[in-house]
Amino acid sequence: MGIATRKQYTPEQKVQIVLEYLKEERSLSQLASEHGIHHSQIVRWKKQAMDHLPSAFSSDITLHVVKAGYERKMESLYQEIGHLSTQLNWLKKKSGMS
Numbered sequence: 867m868g869i870a871t872r873k874q875y876t877p878e879q880k881v882q883i884v885l886e887y888l889k890e891e892r893s894l895s896q897l898a899s900e901h902g903i904h905h906s907q908i909v910r911w912k913k914q915a916m917d918h919l920p921s922a923f924s925s926d927i928t929l930h931v932v933k934a935g936y937e938r939k940m941e942s943l944y945q946e947i948g949h950l951s952t953q954l955n956w957l958k959k960k961s962g963m964s
Contacts, residue, residue, distance in 0.1 A: 883908060894909070
């Protein structure tokens, strides 16, 4: 007996399914059947999309993305400084300069 694995949907796939649902060209049951998911999952994705839709028009989202990128870069630089400091201390110790 094999272990069933859950299908993972990319954000783009979720958006596409929600957009299909919003077009109302097919019923919720039809969409769920076509995509092999439970209809309640589509309803949850729609609610999530609708809850976050206003932020798509906010400049705060851009600021948040820029800030997150800056913080990742700073963390990376601090890690590099730590690595280089460790190497420098090791070299000083090995060369007898300390």
